[in-house]
Amino acid sequence: MPKRFQTIGMAGHIDHGKTTLTKALTNIETDRLKEEKERAISIELGYARLELDAKSQVSIIDVPGHEKFIRQMIAGVAGIDLVLLVVAADEGVMPQTVEHLDILQLLGIHQGLIVVTKMDQVEEDMKEFIEADINDQIEGTFLEGTEFLFVDSVSEKGIPELKQKITERLADIPVKDVKGAFRLPIDQVFTVHGQGTVVRGTVYEGRVKEADILELLPQKQKVRARQLQVHHEPQKEGSAGQRVAINLGGVSKQDIQRGDVLVSTQHYTTTDTIDVSLDTVKQLQYPLKQRGYVKMHVGTAEVYGKIVFFDRNELTEGKDVLCQLRLDNPVVTKRGDRFILRRPSPAETIGGGSVIDASGEKYKFGEATIEKLSRKKEGTPEERFIDVLKQNKGMTEKEVLNELAIEQDEFYALNQKLTADETILFLDNFFLLSATYDEAMALIKEDLQSFHDHNPLREGKDLAQVKQDFSFYGKEVAAAIIQRAIKGDDLEKKGSFVLIPTFRPHYPSQWKKRMEQVETTIFQQGIEVETFSHIVEQAGIPEILIEELKHYFIRSGVCIHLDEKHLVSSQVLDKVMTTLKKDTENRFTLQDAKSSLGLSRKYLVPIMEKIDELGYTKRDGQERVWVRELE
Template sequence: MDETYFTIGMAGHIDHGKTTLTKALTNVDTDRLKEEKERGISIEPGYAPLQTEDGAHVSIVDVPGHERFIRQMIAGVAGIDLVILVVAADEGVMPQTEEHLEILQFLGVEHCIIAISKIDRVDEDMLELVTEDIQDRLAGTIFDGAPYVAVDSLSGKGLDELKETIFRELKRVKFRDAYGSFRLPIDQVFTVQGQGTVVRGTIYEGVVQQGSQLTLLPKGLKVKARQIQVHHEEQAQARAGQRTAINLGGIDKAEVTRGDVLVASDHFVVTDTIDVVLQPIEADFTPLKQRSPVKVHVGTSEVMGTIVFFDRNELVPAQEEVLCQIRLDEEIVVRRGDRFILRRPTPVETLGGGWVIQPKGAKYRFGNETMEMLQSRKEGTPRDLVEDALDKHIILELQQLIQHTSLDEHVLLDTLASGIEEGRFLEVAPKRYSLTKTLAKITDDITSRLADYHEEFPMRAGIGKAELVQSLSAAYPKPFIEYSLTALSGGGGIKRTGQFVALASFEPHLPKKWKTRMENIIAALETDGLKVKKWDEYFEGTPLPKNDIPELTLYLLNTRQAYRLLDDTLIHRTAFEEAVEKLRNGTEVAFGLKEAKDALDVSRKYLIPFLELLDGLNLTERREEQRHWTAGANKEQ
C-alpha cells in the first residue's frame, strides 16, 4: 500500500493555545525564534511531525494568530489537508478566529476539527456556552458539523480523544496524488553553515528526488536538490503532502524569497494577470472600487495588484460570485483551480477569496461579451477539462479522468475520440490517455538528455534504460516514460541496444580531445599482436585522465575492436583474427596444445588465455585434451 502524507494546520486567535497544543501532541516547541520566545507569540509558522498509528506521515503547521502576522498565517495554511481550529474556552470566538475561518474556507480547506482549549479555566456551563457559540458561528459554513474536542494542553485532558479524532478525520481526507509535476511553494528560506541555501514548504504536487534538477520560478533559475529533509531526517525523496526542506545547489539565499516556487518541469505558468472567480465576504467592508489596489495571497506568495471588473464599478459584500481579473505588480506561479485570498492593503482587511480560472489572462473589454467568455472559461468545455486534467497528471485512466473532470462517461469518450482524431489526445494503452503535446515535450526531454549524455560519455553505447527512466520519473509517471521510449524507438528517433538507449544517429567514438593519443595506444596494442603487455602499461607516460582508461576499455570491448585475454590484458581484433587464421591453417579439425603452440609460436603465457578465449567465443570446443573447431569458426568472428 502506498504511503500517505498529510499536513494539518493549527489555526485560531492569538493566545488561544495553538503552540502549546502542538507541543502537547508532538512534543515539539514550534516557537523557535528569539523574538517568539521573548514575546510569547508565534510570528512565523512552526512545524512538527505527528506520529500516527497506521504509519501515515503527518506534519502539523502552527500558524501565527496575531492579526499583524496574517500574511504568515496564510502562507502557513497554504497546502494543508485538515485544520484544527483552536478556540480558548475562557474567551470563545474572537476576531482572528473569524478571519482565520474566512481564509480557510476561501482556500478550499474542507476538513476541520474544533479544539476547545484551556478547559481547566472554565466550568461546565461556560464550556457549554462556548461550544454553542462556535456551533452558531459555523452554521451554514463548510465546517458546519465538524467534530469538537475539549482539551487542556497542560494537564493532558482530551489529548487522546483529539488524536483519535485527527486519525479518524485523516482517513476521510483524499491524500495528494504524487503524479503530476513537482511543485513546492516556498514559505521559508535560510542558510545553514557549510550547506548553503535551504528552502522549506509543503509539496503541492509530484515527487522530488535528491539530485533532481529543479527550476525556481518565477525567476527561472536552475538549481539542484542537493539534500532533502523531512522533519530533520534526510530522505532520498519527498512527495505531495509532505512538509519538506531542500538544500539547493547553485543559488544564493538572496536570490530566493517566500512565494517563489520550485518545480521540476516547464508545465507551470508564470503570469502577472489572472482571471478569477471571487467570492466576497458577507461581513461589511468599504466598497472596493474599480482598479483599486489589492493584495493577493496565493500559495505562499503575497503580491500587490489591481482589481479589474467587467460588469460593475465596485465590489460590495455579497453572496454571489464575481468573475473578474487581477493584474499583478509581480509575476507569480499558478494553475487553474489554485485558491487565493484577496485583501485590501489600506485599511488592512480581508475582502474575499476564490480560485483561478485562467492562469494567464489577457486584456478584455468591459461588458457582456467578456463576462460570457469568463463564465464559459469558469465552467470549462469538456475538452478544456480533459486537457487540464491530462496536463496536470500526464497520464490517466478512463475512470480517473471521470473523477477529475466530473464528465459523464459517454461525453468523455466522445471528447477523447474527437481529440484523438484531431491529434490532441493519445491513447497510450487501453483506456489510458495523455496529451500529444506532453509526448512532444518528453520527446524533447529524452533527446536532450541523450545528447548531453553522449557528449559527456562519447565512448559508451548509450545511457542505461533504468538510469534514463529514473532521471525522467520526477516529472513523468513511468508508464508514460515507457510509452514514449517505445514510440521514439518505433519512430526512429532513438535506438535500443540491450539495456542501452541512444540517439538513432549516435555511434560510440573517441573523444576529440584525446583521440590522437587513444589511437596511438590502440595502434600499439595492434602492433603487439598476441604478445601484449598488461593493459595499464599502454597508458604509462600518457596524460590521459585515469577515468578515461575504463571508458576506453569498455569502448574497445563493446565495439569488438578488442577482446579481453585476461582480466588485465586485451588483444586487438586484428591480432586476434590473424592468430585465429594462423591457428586454423596450422591445425586439423582437432588439435592439442603442442599443435597450437607450434602453429602460433607463442609461450603458454599467451597460448592458454587465447585458447580459452576461443572456447568462450564458441569458435572451439574443448574435449578432454583436444580442442575441436566448431561451425562458428567458419563465420565472421
C-alpha cells in the same frame, strides 16, 4: 500499502493555545525565535511532526494568530489537508478566530475539527455556552456540524481523544496526487553552515528526489536538489503532502524569498494577469472599486495588484464574481488554485476564490467577457480544450497543460479521445482543431487559386511566401498546416513552390496565340535561332511577361537556355544530338561536329558546351568523349 503524507494546520486567535496544543500533541516547541519566546506569541510559522501510526506521516503547521501576521497564516494553511480551529474556553470566539475561519473557507478547505483549549480554566457547565457561541460563528461554513473536542494542553486532558479523532479524520481524506509535476511553494529559506541554501515548504503536487534538477520560479533559475530532509531526517524522496526541506545547489539565500516556487518541469509558468472567480466575505468595511489596489495571497506568495471587473464598477458583496487580477509582479499558479485577497489599507480580508485561467488576456468590459469567463470556469476539460484551441489556433502540449491545469495522464487520455474522433489534429508538435485546419486550407487554396489565375505561367507560389502570408496562425503552426496538406495531397510541392494539385502552368488566355507563335518560331529557327528578346518583341509580348515566359519555357522543357541571349527548342537540340551521335565515333573533335551539323563556329561552340553541360559529352583535350547514352 504506501504511506500517507498529510498536513494539519492550526488556526485561531492569538494566545488561544495553538502552540501549546501543538507541543502537547507532538512534544515539540514550535516557537523558535527569541522574540517569540520573549513575547509568548507566534510570529513565524512553526512546524512539528505528529506521530500517529505506521501508515501515516503527518506534519502540523502552527500559524500565528495575531492580525499583523495574517500573511504568515495564509502561507501556512495553503495546502493543508485538515485544520484544527482552536478556541480558548476562557475567551471564546475572537476577531482573529472569525478572520481565520473566513480565510479557511475562502481557500476551499473542507475538513476540520474544532478544538476548545484551556478547559481547566473554566467550569464544566460552561461547555454548553462555549459550544453555542462557536456554533453561531460556524453556521454556513465547512465546519458547521463538526464535532467539538475539549482539551487542556497543560494537563493533557483530552489529548489522546483528539489524536484518535485526528487519525480517523485523516484516514477519510484523499492523499494529494504524486503523479503530477512537482510543485513546492517556499515558505522558509535559510542557510546551514557547511551546507548552503535550504528551503522549506509543503509539497503541493508530485514528488522530488535527491539530485533532481529543478527550476526556481519566477526567477527561472535551474537548481539542484542536493539533499532532502523531512522533519530533520534525511530522505531520498519527498512526496505531495509532506513538509520537505531541500538543500539547493546553484543558488544563494539572497536570491530566494517566501512565495517563490520550486518546480520540476516547464509546464509551470509565471503570470501577472489571472482570470478568477471571487467570493467576498460577508461584510466589507468599504466597497471595492474598479481597478482598486489589492493584495493577493496564492500559495505562499503575497503580491500587490489591481482588480478589474467586467460587469460592474464596484463590489460591496458577492459570490462567484468573475473578474481579473493584474499583478505588479509575476506569481506561479494554475487553474484551480485557491487564493485570498486582502485590502492593503485599511487592512482587511476582501475575499478569495479560485483561479480560472492563469494566462488571462485583456478583455473588453461587458457581458461577452463574462460569458467567456463563465465558459472557462464551468467547462469540462474537453470543452475547455476545444475552447482554448478556438482562441489560440495552434498550441504546444506545454501551453495546453498550462491553460487546462490538468495532469499529463488526464491530458493524454483527453488527447487520445479527441484525436480519435478527429475533433483535433496534432501537427508537428502543435494541437489544433480539425475545423481550424479546414478553415486554413480553404483560405490557402483560395489564395493559391488567385495566384494561379494571375500568374498562370509560374510553377506555383513560393512556399516561404505562403507561410508568411498565413503567419497569423503562427509561423510554426502555418508551416505545420501546409506540411500536413502536402503529405495529404491537399497541396502539391514542386521544388520551392506550392500549388493546387490540379493546376499546371499554361499560357494566359489573352496571350495564348502570341506565346504559341514564339514557341513555333524558336522551333522553326532551329539551332541558328535569333535572340529571345527579338523573337518576343516581334510577337508583341508585353515586357512584364517576357521573363516569366522564358522561365516557363525552361521549366516546362519546351526550350533550353543556350546562352544568356538565346533559347533553343528542346526538340531541335534532341535532333542535333541524335545526328551528332550517329555521325561520330566515341571520341570526336570540334571539326567532326562541324562536318556533322554544318554549323558555323558562332553556333557550334555554344551547342557543344550545352551538350557537355547536360552530361552527354565530356572534353578531353582537343577531343570530346560520349559519356552518356541519349534518352
